[in-house]
Amino acid sequence: MPPRRAVTGRSQEPRQRFVEELRLLRAEKGDSLRQLGEALGWDWSLFGKMESGQTLGGPEVAQALDQYYGTARLLLTLWELAAGDPTQFREQYRRYMTLEAEATGILWYSPCVVPGLLQTEAYARRLLLRGSLGPGVKLDQQVAARMTRREILSEDGAPFFRAILDENVLRRPLLDCEEWQEQLKHLDEMAEQTNVTLQILPFAAGPCELINTDTALLRLPEGRTVAWVETGYDGQLVEENAGVEHLQFSYDRLRDHALSPRESAVFIQRLLEEVPCLLPDSK
Structure with a gap:
């Protein structure tokens, strides 16, 4: 499992930290967005939007990424912090x-x-x-x-x-x-x-x-x-x-x-x- 990175000055905000982890994990894996989409069964454009901060995706997407990258609950935890809206996913x-x-x-x-x-x-x-x-x-x-x-x-x-x-x-x-x-x-x-x-x-x-x-x-x-x-x-x-x-x-x-x-x-x-x-x- 990749080590957790320290929270830097530019990633203290939960949504930005989530985006940063997505980018770094994919870079370490060496996948393109298309390869990631094919591996997980989602349209690759979803991951592009997640990595640009346009959308957070859903908790199931975060769970699937955790399984793919071997990061246990790291991404799901960051997703929960970034989502921060109890009315959307209680x-x-x-x-x-x-x-x-x-x-x-x-x-x-x-x-x-x-x-x-x-x-x-x-x-x-x-x-x-x-x-x-x-x-x-x-x-x-x-x-x-x-x-x-x-x-x-x-x-x-x-x-x-x-x-x-x-x-x-x-x-x-x-x-x-x-x-x-x-x-x-x-x-x-x-x-x-x-x-x-x-x-x-x-x-x-x-x-x-x-x-x-x-x-x-x-x-x-x-x-x-x-x-x-x-x-x-x-x-x-x-x-x-x-x-x-x-x-x-x-x-x-x-x-x-x-x-x-x-x-x-x-x-x-x-x-x-x-x-x-x-x-x-x-x-």
């Missing part, structure tokens, strides 16, 4: 993302939308476009960050991932038929991965636990479990044992009402066959 959510990347197992329940780790680029773009990104937040930047984040399910040492999706998630299609087909196919393909289990909670199950709350349970390497709960307005990281145990119990009860993984796969495949009939303007 501290709890930033901590959740860090824990998610470390988790050996992830259990997820989604009552309304496809979970971020299972979204296609088109689905993520539509969802983020309808959401509130906040002033100065770039749509392309957030979509790219979400696409990078989902790679944890396919890389070496990927965690076990179980997602329970309410039937409501699959009954609210994207308006573009091809984009919706792509999302359904992606769910079908992800369910075939050995580390991914996908289950559908049907309408026939009636009202169940966690009925309006996105919930994630993260099993961490040291053996403890933490949880993340989120509504349309707020999110909370739950670490105390009593709260986590209550959410785990609710999740287990919810799972009792869900279709089996095989039945869920058939459900999604049937929806794929029906896609042209779901949309009024489809031929």
